Amino acid sequence: MKDNIKKSYLLNIVGILSIYLILKLLIGGNVLNRYHISIVIFICINIILATSLNLATGFLGQLALGHAGFMAVGAYVSAITAVALKSSGLPDTLMLVISLLVAGIFSGIVGIAIGIPALRLRGDYLGIITLGFGEVIRVIINNMKSITGGAQGFTGIPRIANFDNVFWITIIVVGILYALTHSRQGRAIISIREDEIASEAVGIQTTKYKVLGFAIAAFFAGIGGGLYAHHLAFLDPKTFGFMKSVEILVIVVLGGMGSLTGSIIAAIILTILPEALREFANYRMLIYSFILVVMMIFRPQGIFGTKEFSLSSFLHKLRYNQIISPRKEIKGDE
Amino acid sequence: MAILQTTELAIQFGGLRAVDNFNISINEHELVGLIGPNGAGKTTIFNMLTGVYRPTEGDIKLDGVSIVGKKPYEIVKQGAARTFQNIRLFKNLSVIDNIKIAYHNEMKYSTLEGIFRTKRYWKEEKKAHQESLDFLKIFDMQDYANTLAKNLPYGKQRKLEIARGLATNPKILMLDEPAAGMNPQETYELMDTIHFIRDKFNITILLIEHDMNLVMGICERIVVVDHGKIIAKGLPEEIKNNPDVIKVYLGE
Amino acid sequence: MTLFLQQLINGLSVGSIYAVIALGYTMVYGIIKLINFAHGEIMMMGAYFAFVTAVTIGMPFYMVLIVSMLIAAILGLSIEYVAYKPLRNAPRISALITAIGISLFLQNLALVVFKPEPKVMPAIIPKQPILIGNLQIGTVTIVTILLSVIFMILLDQFIKKTKPGKAMRAVSQDKEASILMGINVNRTISLTFAIGSALGAFGGVLYSIAYTQVYPTMGIMPGLKAFVAAVLGGIGLLPGAMLGGFVIGMIETISKAYISSQWSDAIVFGILIIVLIVKPTGILGKNEREKV
Numbered sequence: 111m112k113d114n115i116k117k118s119y120l121l122n123i124v125g126i127l128s129i130y131l132i133l134k135l136l137i138g139g140n141v142l143n144r145y146h147i148s149i150v151i152f153i154c155i156n157i158i159l160a161t162s163l164n165l166a167t168g169f170l171g172q173l174a175l176g177h178a179g180f181m182a183v184g185a186y187v188s189a190i191t192a193v194a195l196k197s198s199g200l201p202d203t204l205m206l207v208i209s210l211l212v213a214g215i216f217s218g219i220v221g222i223a224i225g226i227p228a229l230r231l232r233g234d235y236l237g238i239i240t241l242g243f244g245e246v247i248r249v250i251i252n253n254m255k256s257i258t259g260g261a262q263g264f265t266g267i268p269r270i271a272n273f274d275n276v277f278w279i280t281i282i283v284v285g286i287l288y289a290l291t292h293s294r295q296g297r298a299i300i301s302i303r304e305d306e307i308a309s310e311a312v313g314i315q316t317t318k319y320k321v322l323g324f325a326i327a328a329f330f331a332g333i334g335g336g337l338y339a340h341h342l343a344f345l346d347p348k349t350f351g352f353m354k355s356v357e358i359l360v361i362v363v364l365g366g367m368g369s370l371t372g373s374i375i376a377a378i379i380l381t382i383l384p385e386a387l388r389e390f391a392n393y394r395m396l397i398y399s400f401i402l403v404v405m406m407i408f409r410p411q412g413i414f415g416t417k418e419f420s421l422s423s424f425l426h427k428l429r430y431n432q433i434i435s436p437r438k439e440i441k442g443d444e
Numbered sequence: 445m446a447i448l449q450t451t452e453l454a455i456q457f458g459g460l461r462a463v464d465n466f467n468i469s470i471n472e473h474e475l476v477g478l479i480g481p482n483g484a485g486k487t488t489i490f491n492m493l494t495g496v497y498r499p500t501e502g503d504i505k506l507d508g509v510s511i512v513g514k515k516p517y518e519i520v521k522q523g524a525a526r527t528f529q530n531i532r533l534f535k536n537l538s539v540i541d542n543i544k545i546a547y548h549n550e551m552k553y554s555t556l557e558g559i560f561r562t563k564r565y566w567k568e569e570k571k572a573h574q575e576s577l578d579f580l581k582i583f584d585m586q587d588y589a590n591t592l593a594k595n596l597p598y599g600k601q602r603k604l605e606i607a608r609g610l611a612t613n614p615k616i617l618m619l620d621e622p623a624a625g626m627n628p629q630e631t632y633e634l635m636d637t638i639h640f641i642r643d644k645f646n647i648t649i650l651l652i653e654h655d656m657n658l659v660m661g662i663c664e665r666i667v668v669v670d671h672g673k674i675i676a677k678g679l680p681e682e683i684k685n686n687p688d689v690i691k692v693y694l695g696e
Numbered sequence: 697m698t699l700f701l702q703q704l705i706n707g708l709s710v711g712s713i714y715a716v717i718a719l720g721y722t723m724v725y726g727i728i729k730l731i732n733f734a735h736g737e738i739m740m741m742g743a744y745f746a747f748v749t750a751v752t753i754g755m756p757f758y759m760v761l762i763v764s765m766l767i768a769a770i771l772g773l774s775i776e777y778v779a780y781k782p783l784r785n786a787p788r789i790s791a792l793i794t795a796i797g798i799s800l801f802l803q804n805l806a807l808v809v810f811k812p813e814p815k816v817m818p819a820i821i822p823k824q825p826i827l828i829g830n831l832q833i834g835t836v837t838i839v840t841i842l843l844s845v846i847f848m849i850l851l852d853q854f855i856k857k858t859k860p861g862k863a864m865r866a867v868s869q870d871k872e873a874s875i876l877m878g879i880n881v882n883r884t885i886s887l888t889f890a891i892g893s894a895l896g897a898f899g900g901v902l903y904s905i906a907y908t909q910v911y912p913t914m915g916i917m918p919g920l921k922a923f924v925a926a927v928l929g930g931i932g933l934l935p936g937a938m939l940g941g942f943v944i945g946m947i948e949t950i951s952k953a954y955i956s957s958q959w960s961d962a963i964v965f966g967i968l969i970i971v972l973i974v975k976p977t978g979i980l981g982k983n984e985r986e987k988v
């Protein structure tokens with residue numbers, strides 16, 4: 111068993127490194143220009159936002175419609191921190207990491223403050239109250255002109271996010287979320303999605319784990335927001351409205367609730383799709399929304415359902431050249 | 445010594461006194477049945493004993509400690525486990541994960557240790573995995589370890605729910621209509637299982653049941669409730685011949 | 697004092713529009729438990745239908761209203777048939793995303809067909825205000841309030857007294873039992889969408905006349921506010937939607953007039969949050985506990 115784990119660790123590291131090196135080569139060879147790099151960065155940011163929301167909605171099972179609110183908190187806090195650190199002469203990536211951590215902690219705290227009252231509600235009501243909180247956060251940012259620049263926007267943010275640091279931060283975030291969902295705390299979180307009453311009846315402190323899951327989701331949403339701020343170097347409160355929350359939720363549902371790899375694939379598809387449709391000009395969003403509805407009708411459980419894509423079992427299948435082993439099937443019937 | 449004791453337990457829903465003056469005392473290693481017609485308040489009593497409802501009056505002592513006002517998860521930690529009338533499993537998780545979740549409080553590593561997968565994480569996870577497997581073996585369910593709980597046959601789902609309750613290492617196990625929806629063959633097997641776990645884990649069992657064969661067959665002592673009040677207590681033989689009980693069950 | 701009364705009447709007028717739109721939300725939620733995020737866009741489409749019929753055909757107000765409500769009803773029916781029906785047994789969140797997809801689709805459809813620039817809605821209700829003492833009340837305001845109340849009474853009677861209305865209530869209580877009682881559930885759901893969408897269009901027509909503008913994204917905010925209204929009153933309950941609509945309209949108007957127009961949205965959502973925390977199922981909702 112231990113060998114298998116080591117093997118799959120190794121495989122994943124090789125897989126990630128090859129993706130990184132291929133992208134690096136493509137950038138170095140000018141196959142990917144600045145516009146493409148920007149899309150890659152947006153994909154990474156969307157992966158962070160979607161996997162973190164997936165923790166709250168897919169794994170914990172709590173419908174959250176205000177994720178953009180946490181993203182906004184993170185974006186502004188990170189921007190403010192970086193502006194304050196600008197003259198300190200710190201290297202860019204260190205400055206980025208510090209700003210992001212401050213941003214994450216800040217939105218995590220906001221997540222706890224919102225989570226404690228909100229998580230007493232269930233289902234659609236929770237969705238609605240988180241929607242409400244998201245909108246309130248946006249209006250507050252819009253009105254704190256002296257700090258956030260208000261409706262005119264926040265300018266002069268150090269542009270310290272680049273392909274390298276964004277890529278590796280994304281890998282770390284996804285890695286942490288993966289490890290979390292495979293720990294006892296993660297199982298406690300999943301058990302709440304499955305049956306909250308049963309969960310409490312086997313000794314899980316459900317309130318604590320609901321707030322924990324929600325806070326961690328908010329923490330990473332804050333980091334995603336921070337990267338967004340340091341990539342664009344400009345923030346407009348309008349970006350963080352209800353539609354942004356919906357956009358993130360769409361990625362989660364399309365990828366599969368409770369599947370981190372699903373969120374990653376869906377984030378890639380749904381970030382590239384609108385860009386690829388650019389030549390259709392006005393028809394772009396029309397086609398996008400049409401595709402979205404069609405995908406939902408034909409695959410309501412999302413691309414991966416609750417399953418994770420695993421490189422090692424994929425390779426295993428490839429090597430033995432059969433997706434379902436016939437022998438196993440016979441055994442299963444007995 | 446009494447493992448579970450209630451004194452003058454009562455609960456009021458609006459104008460309705462669903463349970464009133466409920467006194468029982470269950471000794472260690474006893475197997476007690478709680479019976480009564482539909483709507484007598486049996487499940488309400490269970491919900492009070494497990495912290496789902498807070499009683500309006502009276503006291504509940506679990507192993508000598510009052511548990512009134514405690515949350516369900518705290519009561520589990522104190523040593524009371526339960527099953528539900530309509531099975532509540534973690535349906536989309538594997539059988540072994542259902543057990544591991546019940547081991548949650550036995551495992552000792554923090555969230556950060558879990559995220560960074562420290563030595564302790566691996567040690568504890570490995571131990572929990574092995575123990576869960578051993579546990580399933582006791583119930584002869586090791587072949588189902590990786591089956592999703594929702595794909596188990598009905599009787600096995602009941603069994604898993606009981607196993608999951610036992611995995612929390614309780615002093616008393618409360619079963620809410622464990623034979624509901626079972627055919628005679630499955631009920632028979634269930635009786636075996638209940639006997640078996642009582643002896644194997646050396647615990648106390650309190651069960652609510654409609655199936656008279658099951659109750660009379662395995663319970664050492666029976667408590668009969670009607671309209672929220674205890675109308676009879678005693679050995680199965682006494683209960684069988686008690687005129688009040690017959691009246692409640694068969695009418696006059 | 698006069699100014700305050702004036703604001704109250706304005707609030708009543710905005711509130712009655714929210715209330716009517718909220719009814720559509722609540723009816724659909726009551727029957728298939730779907731937050732129909734496309735409802736705001738039905739309202740927007742209703743406003744465009746009104747614009748087209750008023751400008752190109754030159755219909756009078758009542759015809760404009762009837763025609764756009766009818767077309768919107770058909771639109772609602774078709775959306776339900778094409779997009780929601782296949783998802784009736786799917787996870788609820790997938791249906792929610794589909795509703796959001798439909799909402800984006802309609803917005804962009806309007807964008808492509810009508811272009812993003814706002815269209816000016818002709819004054820098909822005469823503009824001159826009516827004077828009551830010192831109070832100046834616009835005809836639009838009065839018509840809005842009166843018509844909304846009429847529609848609410850009609851809907852209430854329909855739900856309570858007629859056979860299809862009773863079928864709606866039955867289906868929203870228990871779909872399986874309704875099938876056993878011989879109710880055609882699919883037809884009942886279709887009817888709910890038709891009525892809900894017609895009410896949405898009604899809101900859109902009056903909203904566009906009051907604010908004299910029609911544009912593709914006009915449905916978002918009123919849609920969201922109406923939805924908040926439905927939840928505030930207790931989602932799934934018709935009286936709740938009406939109450940919620942008036943409350944939201946009042947709060948919005950008063951806070952815009954006396955506090956700050958920039959904060960009014962935060963105040964509306966803040967009140968929603970407080971109500972939900974204090975009473976999670978809304979003002980008129982009943983608390984339901986999961987049975988153990």
